[in-house]
Amino acid sequence: MTDTPRSISVTGSGTAEAAPDLLTLSLGVECRRPGVDAAYRDAARASSAITAVLRDHGVGNPDITTTGLNVRAEVSWQEGRGQIVSGYLASSMLTVRLRDLAASSGLIAAAVGAAGDDARLNGLELGFADPAAVEARAREAAWHNARAAAEHFAALAGARLGRAISVTQQPGTAPPLPLAAMQRAVASEPLTVEAGAAGVTAAVGVVWELLD
Helix, strand or coil, X not given: CCCCCCEEEEEXXXXXXXXXXXXXXXXXXXXXXXXXXXHHHHHHHHHHHHHHHHHHCCCCHHHEEEEEEEEEEEEEEECCCEEEEEEEEEEEEEEEEECCHHHHHHHHHHHHXXXXXXXXXXXXXXXXXXXXXXXXXXXXXXXXXXXHHHHHHHHHCCCEEEEEEEEEEECCCCCCCECCCCCCCCCCCCCCCCCCCEEEEEEEEEEEEEEC
């Protein structure tokens, strides 16, 4: 009969930060008009104006994606008539990836200006075009955190660490740090986009053998 070796299981976490090199923008249009044809037509024109500006500024087709398209009737209540259609709302949404962060403020302002009062800027996120290197540093930090905790517990138990029996990557990678959303944009003056630093978090579960 073989004795089961003593072991200790620890979860470690770590974070790595770097300057982001990718901005993901949620940008669209919203047109309220008395008739459905006018609402749809004007929304299409405004959306086309935005995409034209983006392409003029060097944003490629793979970085422009339509993520929302909607046309609906708007209703209101009138005494004696009940619900009546008061107009129509047509909207569309684009997800745009900007790789030149230094020029992003001016590009966003130009895109918003192209659609005028129908423009809607729903938020943006800063992240990484290739997050592999940052994720690797986060995993290393998580490993060192787990080992330090395991060594501490082993010392408290009057033991020392042996070999690592198992290693499991835990959920913990954080999304790019979001910036606050700006709703119903109506001005075309550039607002400064500060890149700052974006962080990635990793977690790892490790089981170590405990030695006497």
